[in-house]
Amino acid sequence: MTSSLSDVQSPFPEPTTDEAMSGLTAAFDPGRFHDDAMDIVNRLTAYLGDRSVRGLDLIDPAVLLKAARGLMTPERQHVADFDPDRVNQIVNLYAETGIPVHSPGYMGRQFSGVVPLAGLIDLVSSVVNQPSSFYEAGQLPNVAERLMADELNRFIGWDRDRFAMVTTSGGSLANLTALLAARNRAFPQIWTRGAGDTPGPPAIAISEDAHYSVTRAAGVLGIGERQIIRLPADRTGRIRPDLAEPVLEEARERGLRPFCLVASAGTTSMGAFDPLEELADLARRHELWLHVDGAHGASLLLSDRHRDKLRGIEHADSLTWDAHKMLFMPAPCTLLFYRDKTAAHGAFKQRASYVFDEEPDIYSAYDSADKNFECTKRPMIMPLWTVWSVYGQALFAQKIDRLCEMTRQAHRMISAEPDFAVAHEPESNILCFRYLPDGMDPAAAHRLQLEIRNRIRGGGRFFISKVDIHGVAALRVVVMNHLIEADHLAMLIAEIRDIGQQVLRESATARHDQRNGSHS
Incomplete structure (x- = not known):
């Protein structure tokens, strides 16, 4: 005999409406938030003020797992009572087990200790929760993205009426998106009909020292390892343009169809900057899209002393720029620039009635969902725009x-x-x-x-x-x-x-x- 859902007895007694609502209301209580926030800010203030030389305290994962499990409430039937000591222990464990990015002993990775104001604005973003792929969901973030695009493009040097910028979650995703745009420009039929109709295998040309995200993106795009053209580099990791040309010609003789050359502005291994002017000439001769992975080094554009290392960037077709590296923002925050804004729309050729407006208007003109992979996207531009607005470029x-x-x-x-x-x-x-x-x-x-x-x-x-x-x-x-x-x-x-x-x-x-x- 089949039972109806109404006959199935729950093993847990149902709380009364008042009981259920009191726990729910307490969890969202603004006064509780204020007290919690002040306690956490005081803890973080002490964390920022610790100038001791310290590195990573690497803990056995089993030990950390046990400690973290011990901080989880055993309550299963009701909303647990708030325990400020539990919250303090969680915050302390979080801070103590992380890489101390604000310590002078930290010299290991490319992510940075953030400008403290940026962390506060990241808190605001988490609380007001405005996904920023659409103007109607995140009005100020979309305007701020346009403003920061204009500010930073002054250092790139593209036509202000023709370029475009979108934010995305990390340099790896930005590189993938740029390669998608480059591939779709070279092979416009591939989005709908696949790679079967292409006149030769699509290929990309990269440095021997390129970041692994570029080869990963090639794999995602269906470009096999054999279609990756490795360009010779010197002992510092910089592409040799004089040796790259014969390698490209040999690849074409093998039947490959290279569509993009990826250069680096600050390689991950040694921080090398490829010669962008010479590579731009090479890309033009071979009709290749020039993408610059400047995740680490593009920020040097802001320095009068070091800007020359990116000489020729104005000739690139696209640029990846991580703000969570040398602009000292919370991760992730990556800026993907296109010299031609029409190319920005070429990465994703889709329509969806539940998000894309059939009749564009002044609001949808600020949407970015048709130009980036994410539909729900953090308003990652807000910390950068706020810090830039308050302190300026200097x-x-x-x-x-x-x-x-x-x-x-x-x-x-x-x-x-x-x-x-x-x-x-x-x-x-x-x-x-x-x-x-x-x-x-x-x-x-x-x-x-x-x-x-x-x-x-x-x-x-x-x-x-x-x-x-x-x-x-x-x-x-x-x-x-x-x-x-x-x-x-x-x-x-x-x-x-x-x-x-x-x-x-x-x-x-x-x-x-x-x-x-x-x-x-």
């Missing part, structure tokens, strides 16, 4: 100049150490180097750098990263904190040397014990 330029200068200082200091070897001269705020004491076996250099990096990370004072350069690991610092001084760099150098010497002694002892064991 805040960003001064911090960028400071970071680049301290990286050059690190280069000078490390170059002067006889047991260290720098891998390149820094073009921005990224520097790679190795600890190589006299008599070091070259075959052991790779493992030594890896062990040094891992022990530094476990030590808790500094956080640095590593990268393989020409097959050999190198230590890598990314100077993102303007509070870093020469003394901090000297401390890091000393710690690397101490750890390196310790590793070598342990290795020598192990070899000695192994020999003695084999002799016995």
